Amino acid sequence: MLSINGLRASIEGKEILKGINLEIKPGEVHAIMGPNGSGKSTLASVLAGREEYEVTGGNVIFDGKELLELAAEERAAEGIFLAFQYPVEIPGVTTINFLKTAVNEIRKYNGQEPLDAARFLKMVREKAKLVSMNDSLLKRALNEGFSGGEKKRNEIFQMAVLEPKLAILDETDSGLDIDALRIVAEGVNSLRSPERSAIVVTHYQRLLDYIVPDFVHVLYKGRIVKSGGKELAFELEEKGYDWIKAEVEAEEVNQ
Amino acid sequence: MSTETIDLKTKLITDFHARESVMNGEAKSAFHQKKRAAIAQFDELGFPTIKNEEWKYSNVRDLISASYNFNASDTLSADDLVDLKMPEQAANILYFVNGHYNAALSTMVSSTDQIIIDSLQNAYKNNPELVNSYFDELVKDDTDSFTSLNTAFAHDGVFIHVPDNKTVEHPVILRFVSDSRQENIGSQPRNIIAVGKNAHVKIAEAFRTIGEQRSFTNVVTEINVGEEAGVEYYKVQNESENAYHIGTTQVRMLEKSHFYAATVTLNGKFTRNNLNIVIDGEHCEAYMYGLYFPDGTQHVDNHTVADHRKPNSESNELYKGILRDKSKGVFNGKIFVRPDAQKTNAFQSCKNIVLSTEATMYTKPQLEIFADDVKCSHGTTTGQIDEEALFYMRSRGISKPEAMSLLMFAFCADVVSQIKIDSIREYLENVIAEKLSEK
Known part of the structure; x- marks a missing residue:
């Protein structure tokens, strides 16, 4: 489904990603962990199409298409969804109106008729229930004045509505208390299916207690330096990142 | 200066004296004396140049370089209005074509014990003393020569009087249409609105044009807001690419009154709106909202004044603009807090999105505070769309x-x-x- 080959990216002349390789098959959940500043959020942003990042090498194939050639909105229409670490407040645009526009723009891209208002509303209500999102939030301006937990829940709610093939969760657990974390994780889990994949970017193992990954990768200094199963996350939780840093630095000395 | 500048000014002054010379007794009236003083002031001031601080970014040279027919007859029919797609509403709707009241196109729905609405001309004919008691009272100290010009030629427009304790259910919508299909049209509507104690009314002024020639509208509206009264006043401009518009709305608020204004400029070649509010009572609330959305080479200038003369009142102002292409916008917001006006709250904000590198926005907040126990704030932002x-x-x-x-x-x-x-x-x-x- 997603194939990242030797991906390099920089921002303002500074190289952040230094050759990422990653294969994701349908139905798989991959966790990307790593210390602060290792490039985790950059990877998520580059995949979603944030234009500030310059791709300086490598390529990404998504469902047979050259992902890096598509605009952010085309990537979304192809089935990529980024749950933001810091969801943006947009005054004056209600969540419901925003989502209706998004759903119908994606349908248009895929050659489908727009959803009529009644069907859209019915669908949205069902999805809101899935993440225990209060209907009243839907009528409010997008994320405006929402608490941290409400914003993250809104991200997962949008994901449920848009039903992406590949969801990228960028530090969705940051700033959440344990109850909010559970609700968000339940929402993500309910969307798991043999066709849908996810990349879960996180600093802590905590989220992975709820969203159990198939693979765990450690990103450090812009490269994936270690991959393993879900047990790798437990090891990191116990031992921290220092032993990995030491391994990488020892290797660098040897080279 | 070009000779044409002198031409329009001279022509207007000559016109004034020509009209005066054929008056039959009326020239001695108090009403006409005000006009005579106004033309003298206009003569003295002349049209403003960019050396005048109030007109620094708004050059009227182009506006006054043409001639306009200020006496064009009204040739508009209901059919002509279809293309303008005027919104329908159960309201008192008055049409003014080239500055003259058009009774045939107008509809009234409110009863006369709720509100008196008449053309200024008729109102003056029927009750000259009442009209004269309001005419020019709010703007007589105005040093803007366009206001003097309007006063000198004040002939038609609307006269609205809401008696004490009346709440007018249906809004009053004043539609000013310039018919410039044949020639350059000039019009100078003068509106007088007097709202009694504890009376409430919603009033809108809408400006439109038909035709491709130039139109020059110089409008003045005087609004008296009585004690405990509530007035909502909206000014909407959606004129042609050749429309020049200068307007002054002068408001005086008395004790415990509320006044809401929204000024929306969507189209027009050159627009200057002055909104001046004198808060002359305690516990008043004034709200000023504005929106402008110029494109091409359009120019929109909003000047506002909130003049706090008494304590314990509040003014709130929010102006927003989107500028495209080579358009220009000007915002000048003055807040005066006079020595007596302790415990004043005055807030002002102007936010702009500039979508083109060739568009320009000039903003100038001006706060002059002579009292020490006040809360005032102002802020302006000009930027692009939030990436x-x-x-x-x-x-x-x-x-x-x-x-x-x-x-x-x-x-x-x-x-x-x-x-x-x-x-x-x-x-x-x-x-x-x-x-x-x-x-």
């Missing part, structure tokens, strides 16, 4: 143009949603959506 918001929307599949359009519509909605006359608010939403989908 982070744009990316957020695009990451959900919304195309860049559609995302921009949604963000800009939301930006405008802050002001448009303040308009409480449904048909006008919906009309504006439609015109704005249309403008946003153009590019």
Whole structure:
């Protein structure tokens, strides 16, 4: 489904990603962990199409298409969804109106008729229930004045509505208390299916207690330096990142 | 200066004296004496140049370089209005064509014990003393030569009187149409609005044009807001590419009154709006909202004054603009807090989105505070569309143009949603959506 080959990216002349390789098959959940500043959020942003990042090498194939050639909105229409670490407040645009526009723009891209208002509303209500999102939030301006937990829940709610093939969760657990974390994780889990994949970017193992990954990768200094199963996350939780840093630095000395 | 400048001024002054010479006794009236003083002031001041601090960024040279027919006859029929797609609403709707009241096109729905609405001309004929008691009273100290010019030629417009304790259910909508299909048209409507104690009314002024020739509108509206009264006043401009518009709305508020204004400029070659509010009572609340959306080489200038003369009152101001192409915008917001006006709260904000490197926005907040126990704030921002918001929307599949359009519509909605006359608010939403989908 997603194939990242030797991906390099920089921002303002500074190289952040230094050759990422990653294969994701349908139905798989991959966790990307790593210390602060290792490039985790950059990877998520580059995949979603944030234009500030310059791709300086490598390529990404998504469902047979050259992902890096598509605009952010085309990537979304192809089935990529980024749950933001810091969801943006947009005054004056209600969540419901925003989502209706998004759903119908994606349908248009895929050659489908727009959803009529009644069907859209019915669908949205069902999805809101899935993440225990209060209907009243839907009528409010997008994320405006929402608490941290409400914003993250809104991200997962949008994901449920848009039903992406590949969801990228960028530090969705940051700033959440344990109850909010559970609700968000339940929402993500309910969307798991043999066709849908996810990349879960996180600093802590905590989220992975709820969203159990198939693979765990450690990103450090812009490269994936270690991959393993879900047990790798437990090891990191116990031992921290220092032993990995030491391994990488020892290797660098040897080279 | 060009000789043409002298021409329009001289022509207007000559016109004035020609009219005066054929008056039959009326020339001695108090009403006419005010006009005579006004023409003398206009003669002294002349049209402003950019050396005048109040006109620094708004050059009227182009406006006064042409001649205009100020006495054009009214040739408009109901059929002509169809293309203007005027919004329908159960309201008192008055038409003024080339500055003259058109009774045939107008409709009144409110009863005369609720509100007196008449053309200024008729009102003066029927009750000269009443009209004269309000005429020029609020603007007599105005040093703007366009205001003097309007006073000198004040002939028609609307006279509205809401008696004490009346709440007028249906709004009053004044539609000023310039018919410039044949020639350059000049008009100088003069509106007088007097709202009694504890009376409430909603009034809108809408300016439109038919035709491709130039139109020059120089309008003055005087609004008296009585004690405990509530007035909502909306000014909407959607004129042609050849429309020049200068307008002054002068407001005086008495104790415990509320005044809401929204000034929306969507189209027109050159627009200057002056909104001056004198808060002459305690516990008053004044709200000023503005929106402008110029494109091409359009020029929109909003000058506002909140003059706090008594303690314990509040003024709130929010002006917003979107500028495209080579358009220019000007915002000048003055707040005066006089020595007596302790415990004043005065807030002002002007926010702009400039979408083109060739568009320019000039903003100038001016606070003059002579009292020590007041809360005042002002802020202006001028920037581009929020890139982070744009990316957020695009990451959900919304195309860049559609995302921009949604963000800009939301930006405008802050002001448009303040308009409480449904048909006008919906009309504006439609015109704005249309403008946003153009590019």
